[in-house]
Amino acid sequence: MTRKEVGEKNRVRAATLATLGTCALVVFPLLLSLLGCGGLELPGLIVPTVQVSGTVFEAGLLEDKPIANAWVVINGSAPAYTDSSGRFTVNVPITSTSNQTILVAISVAKHGYLARLIEDRQINTGSSTELDPIYLVPSPNTSGLKGRVVDKTTGRGVPNAEVILHGDLTLRVRTAADGSFLLSGIMPESGEVTLQARHPDFLTVFDLQTGRNRQPVIIRKGDENVNTIILELYPLGTPTRISGRVVNSETSEPVPNATVTLGNKRAVTDGNGDFSIPDAPTGLQTLRVEHPQFLTFSENLLINGDPLHIFLLVPGTLPSLPFTIAGKVTLQGETNHSGVRVEARRKVDGVVVDVATTTIDGNYSLWVPPGTYLVRASIDGFVSAEREVVVRKGVAVTNVNFTLVRLEGSQ
Secondary structure (H helix, E strand, C coil): CCHHHHHHHHHHCCCCCCCCCCCEEEECCCCEEECCCCCCCCCCCCCCEEEEEEEEEECCCCCCEECCCCEEEECCCCCEECCCCCEEEEEEECCCCCCCEEEEEEEEECCCECCEEEEEEEEECCCCEECCCEEECECCCCEEEEEEEEECCCCCECCCCEEEEECCCEEEEECCCCCEEEEEEECCCCEEEEEEEECCCECCCCCCCCCCCCEEEEECCCCCCCCEEEEEECECCCCEEEEEEEEECCCCCECCCCEEEECCEEEECCCCCEEEEEEECCEEEEEEEECCCCCCEEEEEEECCCCEEEEECCCCCCCCCCCCEEEEEEECCCCCCCCCEEEEEECCCCCEEEEEECCCCCEEEECCCCEEEEEEEECCCECCEEEEEEEEECCEEECCCEEECECCCCC
16 A cells, blocks of 8 residues: 555545535625535536546455445446446446546445545546545444425436435535435434435525425434435425524624515515515525615525525624634534644635635634535544535525534544
8 A cells, every 4th residue: 555545545534424404605795605515417418527546445444355346437427336346337427528637525435434525636638547445334223214305396316416414423425417415324313304405406495485495304214225215306496495593793783674685575584684586586586675774785696495594784894704714523423623723625626715714603704705515524533524515606605514523432
């Protein structure tokens, strides 16, 4: 094994576990950002592919132990399964050949192991690629779940959609070309968990009347053959209930009696600054918030069903830009969650743009300009976690949360 492979094994030793809560879009004047995940091919369109190969091993062992029959999907490809040597080969869809290399999202799952989503590996667009070894963390006494993400209006599978399971730990994978997905390592092994599904061409909500963006699921003890589900997504542009809160940018106190206008729909905030707009338009829309004691907020935003958190400025103040990405890191089994390094790296070139350290409660915030970032949380003795965040003008991302699992043998 090379030094690079040893470093990867000891550093990861495991799968990346990213805990993402319900993503709220926090809005500042002149400010930024939206969480999302990349999309892929159009129905009926033949997309060129490139061959990508690799090996899946069990983490935490002195010698590499290959994992057979692990499920592997890369950037919405057809699923592949590892052979007895842990080897796999995937034909990865390539939608653009303008770059010689691209970053891809690799999903790997196998019953008895924690599902893993890797979003920082590069592949060649013009020739085959051999990936560095992939390691999965053993997770006995857990369950599995398989399913499909489909377009509610057509029944077609949605490729490369992100599926997020919230249980004792949060697990993430991307869907295959037919919209199928596999989640393994679910805790608790029986009981209720919730699912989210995200794709840039679809709403994040499952219920248009209530705006609910999590789907409850009852998990029974067993593998993916015991637990199955279909998640139906509404195309972007479908009217749905949009909720949010308006607050003072200086004090973070709620702003009651503010008028919120979204497209041709209107609402007034209550005493807690909260508002809810039924049958609100989605997609790129103009959001306008007015209150006589504050500067009027007006921005064109991508409305996809995520809750909105709007900051209003007091007249005469400079634009307040306290953060564009924020969240919380939880250290499994600990009460003090301080000292975790959280960094935002530009996805295009890997440059670190901002770094933060968590407080005792695990809170952190970052300020980054518009762009696509890989946000990573890491601390000695725990498995690092990472997720992709897209920052766009007018919105900031909150609740980019992580749960870090203690490495075996660490105290």
